[in-house]
Amino acid sequence: MSASEPRPRTLAPFGRRLAEVTANEGRGPYRLISALDRNGPDDPRPGQFYMLATAAGWGGVSGERPYLPRAFSFCRVRNGSDVRPTLDFLLEAIGPGTARLGAVEPGEEMWLTGPLGVGFTPPNGRPILVGGGIGVAPILCLHDELGTSVSVLLGFRSGAHAAVAALFPGEPAVVTDDGSVGRRALVTELLREELGAGDDATVYACGPPAMLEGVRAICAEREVPAQLALESGMACGFGACYGCVVPTRRGFLRLCVDGPVLDAADLESAIGPGAGH
Amino acid sequence: MSASEPRPRTLAPFGRRLAEVTANEGRGPYRLISALDRNGPDDPRPGQFYMLATAAGWGGVSGERPYLPRAFSFCRVRNGSDVRPTLDFLLEAIGPGTARLGAVEPGEEMWLTGPLGVGFTPPNGRPILVGGGIGVAPILCLHDELGTSVSVLLGFRSGAHAAVAALFPGEPAVVTDDGSVGRRALVTELLREELGAGDDATVYACGPPAMLEGVRAICAEREVPAQLALESGMACGFGACYGCVVPTRRGFLRLCVDGPVLDAADLESAIGPGAGH
Amino acid sequence: MSGPLDICGIRLRGPVLNGSGTFDAIAARRTFGDALLEDFPFDAFVSKTITLAPREGNPPPRLWEAPAGMINSIGLPNKGLEGFVRHDLPELHELPVPLAVSVMGFSRDELAALVEEVGAREEVSLLELNVSCPNVETGLVMGADPAETGRAVERVRARTEKPLIVKLTPNATDPASVGAAAEAAGADALSLVNTLKGMALDPATGRPWLGTGAGGVSGPAVRAIALEQVREVSARVSIPVIGMGGIGSGRDAADFLLAGADCIAVGTESFRDPAAGRRVSRELTMLSRNERDFSPLRAG
Amino acid sequence: MSGPLDICGIRLRGPVLNGSGTFDAIAARRTFGDALLEDFPFDAFVSKTITLAPREGNPPPRLWEAPAGMINSIGLPNKGLEGFVRHDLPELHELPVPLAVSVMGFSRDELAALVEEVGAREEVSLLELNVSCPNVETGLVMGADPAETGRAVERVRARTEKPLIVKLTPNATDPASVGAAAEAAGADALSLVNTLKGMALDPATGRPWLGTGAGGVSGPAVRAIALEQVREVSARVSIPVIGMGGIGSGRDAADFLLAGADCIAVGTESFRDPAAGRRVSRELTMLSRNERDFSPLRAG
Ligand SMILES: Cc1cc2nc3c(=O)[nH]c(=O)nc-3n(C[C@H](O)[C@H](O)[C@H](O)COP(=O)(O)OP(=O)(O)OC[C@H]3O[C@@H](n4cnc5c(N)ncnc54)[C@H](O)[C@@H]3O)c2cc1C
Ligand SMILES: Cc1cc2nc3c(=O)[nH]c(=O)nc-3n(C[C@H](O)[C@H](O)[C@H](O)COP(=O)(O)OP(=O)(O)OC[C@H]3O[C@@H](n4cnc5c(N)ncnc54)[C@H](O)[C@@H]3O)c2cc1C
Ligand SMILES: Cc1cc2nc3c(=O)[nH]c(=O)nc-3n(C[C@H](O)[C@H](O)[C@H](O)COP(=O)(O)O)c2cc1C
């Protein structure tokens, strides 16, 4: 165990299990997929993730890929009486795995392992949540947990992508790259405005590497603690393959067991090799 | 070209092409699949076959197989005004390829190459058609061509399988292994009854190896010419891989270019290595 | 084909191991808790390969998904002998199955030191020599050359009384000769295959994707190749053979046993299904109930 | 990366060849008629390997489908030199592209005779030496051993002025050394990879499925392995390299060119799509329009 401070981790049932897809809706260019995880815990921690694969047709159109499961943060957990727990995932289709998962139909089954990794740690000061693009997924459940009074800053490529902001209760601040919804700005600009030097705040962020690096630099400059949910290519998701390492000040860390949430202070840079392709 | 007598062969357009599935119906345990082959010839010869693969999801549930296309005799070609040509295939699900093809939905697309190989040669004497199980497929289109006055002898494992006999116009003689439809007998018994020694007949047969071997032996004994449509494992279907050879009196022949219809006289036995598994 | 068995005098409840470096029981326990121990997926546990000095491993990216498999360039990250003994060994000792420790040395001296120290630990039931590394003196890849492999095994043989498994690389012209050399030099068992050398290019740049340029291919893509090598090697030696390479089902495992392996290992499939070892065991038991007549090719 | 090119002084309209033994232009013409010639899928045609004496080939079954690929045990059926020259050569001469004839000898004498006779035919632009067979004298697989390969190439080099391509086997510890030995002995180009040794068991009996027990693995499953070997070999030699192994798209072809190949060959993918060579060419042309900046690793 290499983390210096313990982070919230809900244990996963051992092995993969089948979960039934209950809904698949479009949110702008994203898909919002719900799955009934009957045999999973009802209290995954925001920031934790699941490895997903469809039960049928994993192998894709060409028969070549996807072969390995894919990592996804849950974006909501719902524990209503007959739906407990239902996990929501927000997906952006960027390759064969996300394309196949984005095409699941209600009633279909998915293989699922998780919750995996460690989630966000409760704030010391006032929480500021920063999400970029598909990176809003873990920010949404963190928001659910922290309550609606926290600051939420969201950035999107376009107005179409920003449709997903409607999932957030309250009034999140939204900017877009093209100014079609909210100001034309990067979400890091909102953070820079929101955050005073030495502010008694904790920043939580998830998004593309360049955004996370911006958040890291801003928080470092102002000496505000930040927790960043990173991504890296994963094969297993439970520490078995050593494939998902990211360079940190404490050496390479396996993002799937020591992350995906890391202290910004541990990072030289949030832009790792192979990240953000 | 090694065949001693030229056999009917309709040339295939070069390359594979997409065909739209227009129907997929159950016939007992078999599937009857129709595909609109807009860019294919309308006159494939009975006995010729096509290599098929689905356009999507070829790769199967496990992502491992099927990888290569699969060989299927067409069982009917229909050239109505707006359906020309529509090819019908009769499928028995025995593995990952036939399972996937058996699950195609109308509107879905299939990759198709063909017609391939050589078909049956017109009869010298009165034609007797013998089909066993899924082997009735090429017998059906041969029957369409020769007209309804010919003798058709069909054998099936069970009454459920015998449902497919209803596709034949007229009154084919039907026997089953369990006697649930027609007599409890092997179709070779029907042939033995039908066929006199030195009969002025031509026998056409397709079915499992043991049945074909029975037909071969009966015809050899009575000195009646027989044409047998054989099967073997195929990778390409157009003579490229040399994988589909069967032992004959003329050496190994590639079943996909020199067959699948062979003269019974060329065969020592209709049961080849790896056949009938 | 299933059920309890002895391998080099060690009693196992069944024939399903893990491939070294494809299951980290310590990290898995952090993730799945003690449920892991209650339903432990393997009949013996093989550690990730350790070296004398600690290693950070290779620069990322370390993974590439390939048709029916993957390529890895992990580079043996490990805490080194001392760190392993202090931190990992106590935790691995809690596993409900015998422990094999995989070791690799960049010279025969290093390998000998590792074998001696690790072999002396009572927690350790078996040692596995990963000889797929280039010999720093000769430049030859130890495990690809029968003579090099023989010399390495000879050198370490006297250092321990524990059974020595030698893990063969598939990147060799004649794995059976390498296996025979290892047997002659005193190996108690062989395991194969390790990964096949492979590479991939980043479609966005046209440059090698993996941090180190090349890596090792594993998964179903290599299964037929591994099966053939297991057949060739086990036909040549009389010591037990642990077969692996793309095993993902009981049917696959049965094929390796039929081809001459005494045990099998599940590697990459555990990434897709953490409990794959258990599933393979169960499926194998079902098959062996139905297939009593099958006799291994080696015996036949 | 696309467009006309010279290979060993032979002008090709593009870089896409077929893998020997994976396309029979004569049988394809029987099947598809002259449409085959109008849209011929390859920029040069490589014949199936011929031998001095006719061969029936291996007993069936000869095929097995594997994850993302297949195993074949065809065994070089061919009409022998005389039959080939009399029956096949006239038909192959009608193809609209240069002809390479693949030859294999079970001894260096046999190989020399084949090279001399075939090389003397004006229909033939290039010769390919398939050296993946065991030397009947030494028992070594020619193509797995640098010295054996060198001797074979030296022996035949003087027998023809036509360019000699040496086809390497991937079942070698160090294909780059074999390639370098072939170059030193006078080879004009190298092609790789041939199939990887593999096997499969009949699930119904537990015995080997293929008539000969083992066979060769091809298709996407071997692509990453082939790509790495092409990179290693082309980094070592300065003669042209023809890369193959699991190529099924323009992207795959581009990867091989980037890894150091000068031409590529489509093999198993032609079984799935008889016109795959054409498709790969088209896709490659599209890619090279968009990827002008990519430079081959060998040049870089
Ligand atoms: C902890 C974590 C949480 C995540 N949460 C979410 C989420 O909530 N929602 C979401 O949409 N995504 C999420 N992701 C990202 C998601 O896992 C990836 O988008 C997904 O794995 C992509 O798979 P693919 O098959 O669609 O694309 P791939 O083709 O696998 O492409 C992904 C990237 O990998 C590289 N790549 C391309 N080909 C290969 C190859 N053959 N092998 C290896 N790499 C290749 C390229 O850089 C490519 O851009 C998360 C990732 C992590 C690690
Ligand atoms: C000319 C011709 C015409 C045909 N016409 C018809 C038809 O009209 N209707 C019809 O239903 N069928 C027809 N067939 C048979 C059909 O092609 C096969 O049933 C089909 O290829 C099976 O594919 P599969 O993936 O379902 O089964 P597979 O799993 O491929 O099994 C088929 C058989 O191949 C063997 N096998 C198992 N695993 C493998 C493997 N990995 N690699 C290689 N072989 C393996 C076994 O013996 C198995 O029983 C025809 C075949 C030929 C050659
Ligand atoms: C990510 C990864 C890491 C590996 N690490 C090691 C290792 O440390 N030592 C070793 O001997 N083999 C290692 N291997 C090889 C496996 O143990 C196994 O031999 C190989 O992957 C083939 O089996 P498979 O196809 O079932 O994975 C590793 C394989 C993978 C995929």
Ligand SMILES: Cc1cc2nc3c(=O)[nH]c(=O)nc-3n(C[C@H](O)[C@H](O)[C@H](O)COP(=O)(O)O)c2cc1C
């Ligand atoms: C069915 C089959 C037959 C082959 N016959 C030959 C042959 O006669 N001579 C030869 O040099 N290579 C032969 N090969 C090897 C191919 O030319 C090629 O090197 C190999 O298949 C790898 O390419 P691929 O994965 O694209 O098929 C054959 C391959 C297959 C699949």
Ligand code: FES
């Ligand atoms: S994904 Fe395998 S160790 Fe992290």
Ligand code: FES
């Ligand atoms: S199936 Fe390839 S030659 Fe017949």
